[in-house]
Amino acid sequence: MTPVSLIAQAIQRERTRAKMSLSALASQAGVAKSTLSQLEGGQGNPSLETLWAIASALNIPLSFLFETPKSDFRIIRADEEDQLSSDLSGLSSTLLADCPKSCRRDFYRVYLKSGSVREAAAHTQSTVEHAFICRGKVRLGPEDNLQELSEGDYFRYPADVKHSYEALSDKAMLVLIMENPG
């Protein structure tokens, strides 16, 4: 999948979502219709300013044009994390994971529906995923270590192998943290 075709899909998706015509978006963004047309056609190689103008006209951050559901998983081996808990009046909290010195952790809210298995391909070295189940039952993890998890469960696993997500209940909601070490 070439980056240009990804952008092409993204722009078209966001434009239709915003219910704008190609011409309208072009004039709003201040770029030529032809430019936008070719772009959505998957041709060319847009410049940063062009992309910026389009994203601004769509009223979305530029990064939205680069987020594809499937390509965002990365991998490493995870070490065990210390687990501490503190008990307080009316509040009890458990440390799920403390952060290694310089790593990137992006948060996702994920909804799953039963009946389908979501496969995620392996990504680069040094990525770990953290999953926290908020609602429902879920089976997830790397192929060789699938775990069944219930509400409140926390699971941390290396993602340098293919892994998958599957809802075991009707609907499931979880927080997924993707971690890339520095």
Place this chain on the structure above:
Amino acid sequence: MTPVSLIAQAIQRERTRAKMSLSALASQAGVAKSTLSQLEGGQGNPSLETLWAIASALNIPLSFLFETPKSDFRIIRADEEDQLSSDLSGLSSTLLADCPKSCRRDFYRVYLKSGSVREAAAHTQSTVEHAFICRGKVRLGPEDNLQELSEGDYFRYPADVKHSYEALSDKAMLVLIMENPG
């Protein structure tokens, strides 16, 4: 702040993080040194393929180059439209927060019972907390910006001032991420 200067900073930041020289990155990415040099100097207007090549050589997703200085406050409601949804697979996910350059992020699972307000003193300078509500209703945040949140809601707020947590329902469960700048 022009998009080019933002990219300039981002590339330079990521390159030093990866401990690569400008020349090394250029050859690794397959772009001319001059191109990269001008880019980091804040001049020019890079094309998508150029950015893609650089991001690949740095082994990071493209969106990392577009981290815009964001405000500390952000709420994403549970019913807001998913941006990264892929309807086919029965999975839909929403990016709640991407990670700034080098910060520490620790995860806590928190249970709250109604009837008590948990006051938290100010943390160290520029600490930010992310709260994701898994179950129940909660009122939380800094004194001057308390928010009522329901299941699936996400709230980010500065925690270097006094802040509090209170369950509005019988029981509440949430994921709390404490973020300390590197």
Place this chain on the structure above:
DNA sequence: GAATATTGTTCTGTATAATGAACAATAATA
């Protein structure tokens, strides 16, 4: 010490992205 890489910068030719007009095709007027 001299010799040799390697650093990042500043040039010029060339490839190409962006433009704007002309275009056919559909939708919206009267």
Place this chain on the structure above:
DNA sequence: TATTATTGTTCATTATACAGAACAATATTC
């Protein structure tokens, strides 16, 4: 119906991002 916008596409020309070489300024080697 004819008329008038508006749709998205395909060409020209122009502007410019890219590559590559030459460059000075450090590092690194012998």
